[in-house]
Amino acid sequence: MKCLKKYLLKLEKSKPVRTAADDADKKEILLNPILVKSFEVIKKELGEVIGKDDTTFGYTQITLGYENWKAEDILKAVLPANQEGAQSFSIVGHILHLNLREHLLPYKTLIGEVYLDKVPNISMVVNKVNTIDSTYRNFQMEILGGTGDTLVTVKENGCSFTMDFARVYWNPRLSTEHSRVVGKLQHGDVLYDVMAGVGPFAVPAGRKKCYVLANDLNPDSFDALVKNCTKNKVVERVKCFNMDGHDFIQTTLKADLIQRWKDPYFVGGVHITMNLPALAVTFLSSFQGLMSGVQEVSQDVELPVVHVYMFTKETADDVAIGQVAENLGYLSKPSEAAGGAVRATRSGATLLNMAPKAPGKEEIC
Template identity: 45%
Template sequence: MSTSSKSLLIPTGVRGMKSLDREKFNRKITAPVLKVSEDKLSKVTPICKAYFLKMSNFKPVQSSVAQCNENLNKCIYFDPDKVTNWTDITENIRTSLNQYDINEKNFDLFDITLTYDNFKFDTIFKAVLPENEEIVSSFSHIGHIIHLNLRDHLLEYRGLIGQVLLDKIKNCRTVVNKTYVIDNTYRNFSMEVIAGDEDFLVTVKENKCNFQFDFSKVYWNPRLCKEHERILEILKPRDVLFDVFCGVGPFAIPAAKKNCRVLANDLNPESYKWLNFNAKHNKIKTDNFKSFNMDGKDFIQEIFKDFILNVCKENDKVSDGAKIHITMNLPAIAVEFLKYFKGLIQEIELKDKFNLDIIVHVYCFTTGDNHQAIAKQLVNDNFGVDVSPHIVDIFAVRNVSPKKEMMRVSFRLTKEFIFNNNYIAEETNEPPCKIKCTRKTEE
């Protein structure tokens, strides 16, 4: 095997490039080649496939009459980082090849030129961006938009980074960089277009539903797709879903399509607009779906409260065996809204008529080592009640950054919490949520 410490398949001489010059990525290399006849090709290729030269826009098996003789008219190109001579090929593979009269006489070295089109974006970034520094390791793909969160040391390269991604990522038309973490009421963030069209209107398919929205004005995180799916698997037809911070509807709309009764709320008027747009275009039945443009506190203390009262007074009903689920996906501050469920209903005489199974799914960020314990403590501290006996699940949704996790705590909201006079949420002089939410909420 080759012992070279430098890969031959990485561009050279481009370190520090800030304005993309595709011609400078041309690199001539010497590639090992196995020359075979066409009639033996189907037998030989499975044997030596592990050594193939795998590059973008490059076929490892080619016809090359100019370099091969009339009988050996097929060339199998090997990876020069793995093979430099015949003996670099393992003995067992050489033995297998020999069964078809393929031996060292079939082995040759050809000069080829690799170009910008042959290199993947991550290989280009490794060659261009500063050594021993974090490079572009991940990004989000939302419709035709690639969304980055570049570190400060990469900002001077953002034009090149954007153009490379535009070239290399299929269906990408716009590359944006988040200029700072989310720090406003509506969880949308300031962004800079670093390559492509200034077009923020996207369409995303998730959980068999199509979502359209203006990415510059609403919140959407494709990394939460699996979590949306987990909650949808928990929901059963005829269950009731209260989505307190619903965004454009990734929980709400698939749930309504699943024949759940959905009451969805978001404070952001843009989210509310696109929520209704998406409900209509996904053909959601209006008798299954109601939308609200309210503060989360008011949604709990008015819409949710009225629903419970009406069920207890038999003016409304929940299907036999159905559950009520409450999703609270605003992880930086959702736990702060739990207190509004305490002592929500003062009509104690209705307590005996309460026979509902209510599960709250509240999301939070935790920093430390024991994320489950921290998440449970956050819920208990903000609720002001120990909900530990009623916890159904504590789940790590995704890693946000080193030692920081997004967690979900699912617990039962019992009649003791909702009706107990000792649990009445204290009135405070704190400003409304529209102002209170102006903090950094997610990375």
């Protein structure tokens, strides 16, 4: 009965409505004893049903086992008091990825076994054991449970991505941000993806019939990027590069952008994505004087929209704006961030605060 739905006893591997043990023609409805202390609690929900002779209310004992509890309930029961922090995880393909804090490391094997048992469609549980490598954006991991390889396939924004999760960077929590940026692109726009990874910006942009130059320094990411472009049938619109980001900006991006600006028939917009939060803001220095000495480009061209990501321990907008202004050469040191350089930079900037990555660390675009 729908009126009792909120009172049902909901447990893993257990059905709240079952055939009565003493009469195969009757049904038993198991109610949550925390919510229903007496029959009086649900009288108003049952209404006229109460008066029927075949409706009874009573108590019974049921035996619950390991299979009846969710992973978070089990971990809360078996870990020492106040040892929270094991409930947050990401799933990438068949891999469940944890980032356990130090106080939980003595229990890591137990935690891995519980998640392997309880979370459907996974065959491996891993834990990150160091920070993300700033050069190649990958991290060392240890297997807490399960077996197999780390080659995964995931779907996002209508595209399929295959990668070796142990050798590249992939964060499923960024899917909304990928959608937001790609949603700004129109047919015929140009996207320069300076730190493209395995293609979460580049591939769906290619699907929208944008022209994309996608670059990543990590050879494993580059290899996956090329294969993902082929898999998603965007090879004619996405060109892939395996270069340092500074070199990519100062050579490939510059040359292509000049050609776009010189083309009288080009009417699309230009976007640049730089998603390497630990370092991306420092790559803005490569734009300083990038077009100095270029004579054949009109002064009234539409400038690109740059999406640059960074980590900051401060939530004040001026801190992020100050980092941008400093790396664009508008000020010599962050302490000048309250001055006119920040006001000038802010006039052309929009800040978005991404989901917190860790206590005291925000990601800003």
